[in-house]
Amino acid sequence: MRTILSSKLTKKEFIEKVEEISGQNVFACYHCGKCSAGCPIVSEMDLLPNQVIRYVQLGLQDEVLNSKSIWMCASCYTCTVRCPKDVDLAKIMEALRVLKLRQNIDMSRVRDLPSEDLESLPPIALVSAFRKYTP
Amino acid sequence: MELAYYPGCTVKSTAKNFEISAIASAKVLDIEFIELPRWTCCGTVFSLASDDVMHQVAPIRNLLRVQEMKKDRVVTLCSMCYNTLKRSNLLVKKNKEVLDKINNYMYEEPEKYQAGVEVVHFLEVLDQDVGFEKIKQFVKKPLKGLKVVPYYGCTLLRPRDVGIDDAESPTIMEKLLKALGAEVINDPMKTECCGAYHTVERKHIIKERTYKIISSAVARGGEALVLSCPLCDYNLDKFQMDVAREHPGFHPIPVFYFTQLMALAFGLDESALGLEYNYTDPKPLLLEKNLLGAGSE
Numbered sequence: 001m002r003t004i005l006s007s008k009l010t011k012k013e014f015i016e017k018v019e020e021i022s023g024q025n026v027f028a029c030y031h032c033g034k035c036s037a038g039c040p041i042v043s044e045m046d047l048l049p050n051q052v053i054r055y056v057q058l059g060l061q062d063e064v065l066n067s068k069s070i071w072m073c074a075s076c077y078t079c080t081v082r083c084p085k086d087v088d089l090a091k092i093m094e095a096l097r098v099l100k101l102r103q104n105i106d107m108s109r110v111r112d113l114p115s116e117d118l119e120s121l122p123p124i125a126l127v128s129a130f131r132k133y134t135p
Numbered sequence: 136m137e138l139a140y141y142p143g144c145t146v147k148s149t150a151k152n153f154e155i156s157a158i159a160s161a162k163v164l165d166i167e168f169i170e171l172p173r174w175t176c177c178g179t180v181f182s183l184a185s186d187d188v189m190h191q192v193a194p195i196r197n198l199l200r201v202q203e204m205k206k207d208r209v210v211t212l213c214s215m216c217y218n219t220l221k222r223s224n225l226l227v228k229k230n231k232e233v234l235d236k237i238n239n240y241m242y243e244e245p246e247k248y249q250a251g252v253e254v255v256h257f258l259e260v261l262d263q264d265v266g267f268e269k270i271k272q273f274v275k276k277p278l279k280g281l282k283v284v285p286y287y288g289c290t291l292l293r294p295r296d297v298g299i300d301d302a303e304s305p306t307i308m309e310k311l312l313k314a315l316g317a318e319v320i321n322d323p324m325k326t327e328c329c330g331a332y333h334t335v336e337r338k339h340i341i342k343e344r345t346y347k348i349i350s351s352a353v354a355r356g357g358e359a360l361v362l363s364c365p366l367c368d369y370n371l372d373k374f375q376m377d378v379a380r381e382h383p384g385f386h387p388i389p390v391f392y393f394t395q396l397m398a399l400a401f402g403l404d405e406s407a408l409g410l411e412y413n414y415t416d417p418k419p420l421l422l423e424k425n426l427l428g429a430g431s432e
Contacts, residue, residue: 023185040328044340072340075180076328077293081302088294094183109336120373121335123144124215124366128179129335131190 010059021095035079045069101135108133139206140168143216150365152409153392159407160397171200181222194223199248214364218290221254221297267314275402277316284357288367315400324351329370372414389417
């Protein structure tokens with residue numbers, strides 16, 4: 001995967017917004033990789049968790065907000081609990097999702113599900129999916 | 136002992152077995168669950184955006200109901216409800232501005248939430264209020280020969296400030312199951328995520344998690360998984376047949392709520408176990424171990 005780095009592409013306002021919504025200092029991360037090592041959904045991701053935070057540090061807004069990774073995240077908190085710098089990566093992932101959703105974009109595909117599926121799903125599954133994927 | 140009880144949406148629908156067995160086994164321990172009046176869904180997940188106050192209203196409103204009951208503690212069964220209620224509560228305890236905003240929003244309520252309620256999970260009540268030594272005394276049918284694998288998932292243990300036990304090496308469920316007479320098997324995947332809400336749109340993720348987690352339990356000699364979350368239960372139980380079709384060597388095992396095993400060990404009648412709601416039929420295993428049928432009260 002080819003990523004072009006240039007100071008012209010670094011969006012400083014993006015980094016500030018992510019830090020504000022997540023309440024985290026993204027520059028505290030020193031890329032030990034423990035988050036990616038523990039992530040249960042890593043096989044579904046295009047950017048690894050530690051790559052996501054690196055991209056945020058570099059201000060690469062479009063690459064991160066268009067990645068699959070932030071939607072594959074299951075908010076399991078394994079990354080946060082293992083981070084040696086106490087960076088709450090789960091909150092950073094949520095901030096990234098929220099930045100996309102607040103553009104009034106609906107990331108849920110629930111309408112495409114067959115009705116038998118919807119009927120057997122426990123409410124807890126539907127409500128949490130709606131909370132994470134809809135604005 | 137009377138405890139304010141927050142059920143949450145799912146124990147009233149697909150996880151009835153959890154509630155039925157919990158209320159029944161709590162009664163044996165002289166604990167009565169008093170359900171909150173007019174409770175609503177807690178929101179299932181704690182909103183992680185620091186500027187989002189709106190999604191904290193639902194959990195806080197439920198805690199207000201506890202306050203209105205003149206109780207200062209509320210117990211939950213569902214791990215996700217526990218996590219959401221506890222984290223919202225911690226947020227408003229630390230941040231008065233957010234608490235004021237929420238109270239102002241709920242201006243139609245006769246009382247303001249004072250952030251004085253404590254949220255506990257039923258396992259904590261069993262550990263701290265009852266004690267596992269005392270629980271042993273109520274066991275009429277020890278789960279002898281039943282090899283169980285405690286599975287915690289995420290929301291009971293993480294993040295650390297709300298976890299009921301150590302986030303990497305918890306032992307609370309192991310202590311309970313040992314007190315019930317079962318043979319407990321330690322599985323390193325006990326704190327792995329089940330895939331959570333991906334069960335709605337990305338079932339392949341759930342099937343892969345089921346395959347990994349259940350195979351790990353079986354490889355260590357586990358005959359049943361024991362857990363505390365209706366979402367984990369749905370994810371790890373419902374798709375076992377599908378996974379068996381896709382992976383020829385896969386061996387399905389029953390999945391129990393810890394309260395079902397408590398009710399069983401306390402010698403309660405089968406109607407208190409709610410086994411008909413389990414997806415993978417647990418009866419063959421229980422019959423094989425002589426835990427069903429003769430000898431129940």
